[in-house]
Amino acid sequence: MNTLLPTSTAGSLPKPSWIAEPETLWSPWKLEDQQLVDGKKDALRISLQEQSLAGIDIVGDGEQTRQHFVTTFIEHLDGVDFEIRETVKIRNRYDASVPTVVGPVSRPRSVFVEDAKFLRQQTDQAIKWALPGPMTMVDTLYDAHYQSREKLAWEFAKLLNDEAKELEAVGVDIIQFDEPAFNVFFEEVQEWGIACLERAIQGLQCETAVHICYGYGIKANTDWKKTLGSEWRQYEEIFPAIQASNIDIVSLECHHSHVPMELIELIRGKKVMVGAIDVATKQIETPEEVAATLRQALQYVDADKLYPSTNCGMTPLSREVARGKMEALSAGASIVRAELTAQCVG
């Protein structure tokens, strides 16, 4: 990126109400068959236009073609039975009825490559594509086959790598792996989480990112956050290992969270997508609030490696609020960009 402080979002954005129920996770589609195929493309076009108009520099598909950031990828795999469901605790936090791994997992065909190709045709801007991370995928399933989180994650990592290589080939600039589970299972991150992430990015020439957050602004997450105390030091457990990995970019939660900003120092040298937008509130940040968060982050991230972003996806918010937040992000980044440029000149 040649732009200083290039802005982006973590990934998901609200869908139009004609395609899925707004402000809802796992919202079922309102269209069917060819209408749904066409509708997803139209939703993607709108989402892209909203990002561009809001001044976002690195754009994405707003995850308009998927129902959920983990489940949709898994739905396209063989070896997972969505009819056989078990209730498990996701991220040690909330019960969910999940599909079952019944045999060896494989990816019979690409999942998002056609969507990414379509997005690439619509814009000359840099594009980022999000995929679920191996550990987060494992944590969203019941495994009756491998009976080992590590083995299953390794198999997923290989499938994700195949998908990522195809995304790169159609012109995706940054491939991001969403690993909110990294903030919960610290020992597993060290034992096999990072190794699986490295397997997922193996051989990629495009930039790679990992997104580690405290989740969407849904009740199970906000309740959990209340139990974490006044300082959230989860990143401290995992950042040294991430720093030593080959991942280029780390996307993390900052604004309004209780993460001590100095923890970012632990990944000095990496590019950092700093969450300067709180996705757990409908209140739209002012550009000055965004700028204040970015200025703080600049103490721990070199200016050429700071990428202003959102704390997490914005799919549970209204479109109006999400638009306002993206505009605030751009405006806040502009303020700090001007300050940095003035310093350079002066």
Ligand SMILES: [Zn+2]
């Ligand atoms: Zn997130």
